[in-house]
Amino acid sequence: MKISKFLLIILFSFTIYIQNLSADDAKMLKGLEIFNETAGCAACHILKAAGSEGNVGPNLDTVSLTVESVKEMVTYGLGVMPAYGEEGILTKEEIDIVSFYVANSAGK
Numbered sequence: 001m002k003i004s005k006f007l008l009i010i011l012f013s014f015t016i017y018i019q020n021l022s023a024d025d026a027k028m029l030k031g032l033e034i035f036n037e038t039a040g041c042a043a044c045h046i047l048k049a050a051g052s053e054g055n056v057g058p059n060l061d062t063v064s065l066t067v068e069s070v071k072e073m074v075t076y077g078l079g080v081m082p083a084y085g086e087e088g089i090l091t092k093e094e095i096d097i098v099s100f101y102v103a104n105s106a107g108k
């Protein structure tokens with residue numbers, strides 16, 4: 001009895017783990033699509049993981065980024081970099097996803 005309860009807990013944790021994994025995978029795929037197509041970040045930035053070679057903005061593989069710092073930049077822009085949030089080019093959810101994608105694929 002004790003053992004089967006233990007096994008159930010393991011199975012339960014594993015299911016949650018797998019669900020989180022696939023949620024992150026889905027986010028990474030969607031983020032790639034936003035980066036290359038919806039938002040066109042690729043036109044201005046190098047990001048090896050996305051196969052992009054834009055040279056207007058900094059090479060995103062060589063700067064240090066966090067999800068929060070990317071979100072900030074994408075929301076408010078800077079100079080030539082468009083303010084995707086303030087100008088309503090991307091939704092808040094799209095900004096969250098593309099920031100997650102960029103922060104987790106830069107330098108890879």
Ligand code: HEC
Pocket residue numbers: 035039040041042043044045056057058060063064065069070073074078079080081082084098099102
């Ligand atoms: C029209 C060209 C252009 C587009 C499109 C563009 N950017 Fe940028 N980006 C820039 C430029 C230029 C800078 C540098 C801004 C500065 O420092 O003046 C920049 C800066 C950044 C930075 C900060 C890099 C650092 O030095 O820390 C990040 C992160 C970034 N962009 C991500 C994105 C993402 C994600 C997208 C798509 C949602 C995007 N950019 C679309 C031109 C662009």
